[in-house]
Amino acid sequence: MQDTFPQQLLKLRTEKQLSQTELARRLYVSRQAVSKWENGDADPSIDKLILLARIFKVSLDYLILGIPNHNNLILQLKHVAMNFNTPVLKDVSLSIFNNERIALLGSNGAGKTTLVRIIENALTPTSGTIEWQINKKDFLNIMPQNDLLIPALKVKEQVALAARINKVHNPERINRLLERFNLKAQQNTLVAKLSGGQKRRLSLIISTLRQSKLLILDEPTVGMDLESIDYFWQFIDQVTGSIMVITHDFNQIDKFFSRVLLLKDGQIRHDISVKEIHQHNQTIEQWYRQVN
DSSP states (O other), X not given: OOTHHHHHHHHHHHHTTOOHHHHHHHHTSOHHHHHHHHHTSOOOOHHHHHXXXXXXXXXXXXXXXXXXXXXXXXXXXXEEEEESSSEEEEEEEEEEETTOEEEEEOOTTSSHHHHHHHHTTSSOOSEEEEEESSOHHHHEEEEOSSOOOOTTSBHHHHHHHXXXXXXXXXXXXXXXXXXXXXXXXXXXXXXXXXXXXXXXXHHHHHHTXXXXXXEEEESTTTTOOHHHHHHHHHHHTTOOSEEEEEOOOHHHHXXXXXXXXXXXXXXXXXXXXXXXHHHTTOOHHHHHHHXX
């Protein structure tokens, strides 16, 4: 095992804010085993290395050798502008790479949802280019700000329909998801009769039915109760691929994200790593209030 690995393991565990005990629990090993890996006294097996890479959402090359993941470009926006009656986006350039956790921040009306709609091809920008390195039809999943649900369907029917459209229909899996998202008791309830929080949970199920390389979530926790919000963040921590979330849930950004984008005055004014913000002894909320 390369000498870099113990350093990378400690670095990633610290960034993820995982104790040795918690990491050991996820790996089904003893805390002492994790300690030996970090000290360079022992090496994990290949299956544990693969599991570590999944937990930290990095490549094996990055985990073992420290080689950055930024070789895997997913999406690139170049000088994107969007005008309605007035300019909303003026000059947005942005690159998204594999296995990133991005928080997209900005004031109300900054153009965050407009940017998402351009990425999903629901809007055509006034100018600029969008270059995909993946097949977005198969690997882009989006949870919009407004729930795109069919009121006349029952909950279970809504999920089954979405699963068939995405060619991932599996009745047993649907039952597990409904139970996991605390919607099992409402499976035969009409979507129209769900609470706002229940609709958000249903939208989350639909947006994560198939595996994605880029998952975009627009204000996903709005209307959710505290228990659902806690579960949402635990669930997101297990999702593979890259995620971009529009959120103002500052308590979670520090823990779950690696990169922060600030959209202001029609442009990406700041593109900064969470690690860099923390190095200045700031939380994401403190940083945001300072720069926005």
